[in-house]
Amino acid sequence: MRSLPDGFILPDFGATAARPTSTAAPEAAGEAAGPAYSGPRKLSLICSKGNLDMAYPGLILGNAAAGEGIETHIFFTFWGLDIVNKKTNAKLKFTMLGNTAMHMADLGAIRPGLEHKSMPQVMGQLPGMTSIATKMMKKQMADLEIPDVPEFLDLLQAAGVHMYACKLSFDMMKMIEADLHPAVEGVISAADFIEISEGAQTIFI
Amino acid sequence: MPTNTIDNRTFTVNAEGFFTNRDEWSEELAAILAELIGIDEMTEEHWAPLRFMREDSAKTGVTPTLRRMQAVGGFDVKHLFALYPGKPAKKMAYLAGLPKPVGCV
Numbered sequence: 439m440r441s442l443p444d445g446f447i448l449p450d451f452g453a454t455a456a457r458p459t460s461t462a463a464p465e466a467a468g469e470a471a472g473p474a475y476s477g478p479r480k481l482s483l484i485c486s487k488g489n490l491d492m493a494y495p496g497l498i499l500g501n502a503a504a505g506e507g508i509e510t511h512i513f514f515t516f517w518g519l520d521i522v523n524k525k526t527n528a529k530l531k532f533t534m535l536g537n538t539a540m541h542m543a544d545l546g547a548i549r550p551g552l553e554h555k556s557m558p559q560v561m562g563q564l565p566g567m568t569s570i571a572t573k574m575m576k577k578q579m580a581d582l583e584i585p586d587v588p589e590f591l592d593l594l595q596a597a598g599v600h601m602y603a604c605k606l607s608f609d610m611m612k613m614i615e616a617d618l619h620p621a622v623e624g625v626i627s628a629a630d631f632i633e634i635s636e637g638a639q640t641i642f643i
Numbered sequence: 644m645p646t647n648t649i650d651n652r653t654f655t656v657n658a659e660g661f662f663t664n665r666d667e668w669s670e671e672l673a674a675i676l677a678e679l680i681g682i683d684e685m686t687e688e689h690w691a692p693l694r695f696m697r698e699d700s701a702k703t704g705v706t707p708t709l710r711r712m713q714a715v716g717g718f719d720v721k722h723l724f725a726l727y728p729g730k731p732a733k734k735m736a737y738l739a740g741l742p743k744p745v746g747c748v
Contacts, residue, residue, distance in 0.1 A: 439679075439683070445647075446648070446660075447647060447656055447658075447660035448660050449660040449743070450659075451734060452730065454680070454681035454728065454729055455680045455681055456681070498747055501710075501748060502747065505731065505733075583711060583746075583748070585710065593710065595721075596720035597709070597720055597724060598721075
């Protein structure tokens with residue numbers, strides 16, 4: 439690999455990229471991966487919710503981290519197991535109930551300011567409301583070219599993200615291995631995941 | 644705007660080092676830059692996604708994300724990770740003479 443010419447600015451591509459030849463610049467000046475670090479950056483995500491709107495944050499963060507060359511592990515536990523259960527993951531739902539941030543951008547067209555008004559909770563209890571809300575959210579996601587959940591798991595797998603199902607939840611939900619999305623590497627215990635997460639930044643969702 | 648110069652070729656970059664003018668890019672320059680980011684030989688398989696990125700961004704005005712490369716360009720994400728290990732989207736955007744992708748997915 440060749441070294442960088444003087445004054446050449448190269449984006450940060452990690453260890454595989456060229457380094458300046460001069461040793462004059464001390465590493466201390468804000469180098470993120472300084473000598474204090476013992477290993478490469480890792481990210482652990484724990485997905486514990488099975489609502490459609492709570493499935494996406496983990497998947498999107500995992501995809502972003504993998505694209506940044508970060509070793510990424512996702513642990514699906516409790517309701518989060520629905521994200522990797524083939525019987526449920528294409529049918530995750532979104533409900534307005536209990537969500538006080540439920541307002542719709544489109545309502546601003548009817549009367550300015552209405553787009554920021556929170557919808558009455560009682561509306562969420564009307565029959566069919568959850569399926570309407572789910573359909574709308576899925577459409578909004580599709581408009582932004584975000585894949586649906588099963589396809590997202592395929593994308594994560596292709597990007598090298600490691601995914602696991604929680605043993606306790608797996609047993610509790612009486613799941614069988616055949617129902618797991620093929621991207622899931624295994625059914626592991628909480629302790630296993632803690633071990634895997636050594637040195638990782640961990641995010642609970 | 645800072646400029647980068649290598650092998651007598653000069654191009655303007657942003658503070659991070661990404662191209663700011665796609666017209667200052669050439670395949671010869673990309674091949675030189677590839678060596679800087681750890682890609683020793685640019686094969687036809689390396690060039691294909693870069694060409695798609697340039698064509699696509701000329702139409703949309705933004706650098707395609709990996710997801711778009713898969714959905715619209717028909718590229719295999721796993722293969723892109725193998726061709727450009729580590730940060731494939733950024734590496735490819737760089738070698739295609741484009742800004743880094745800003746899309747979340």
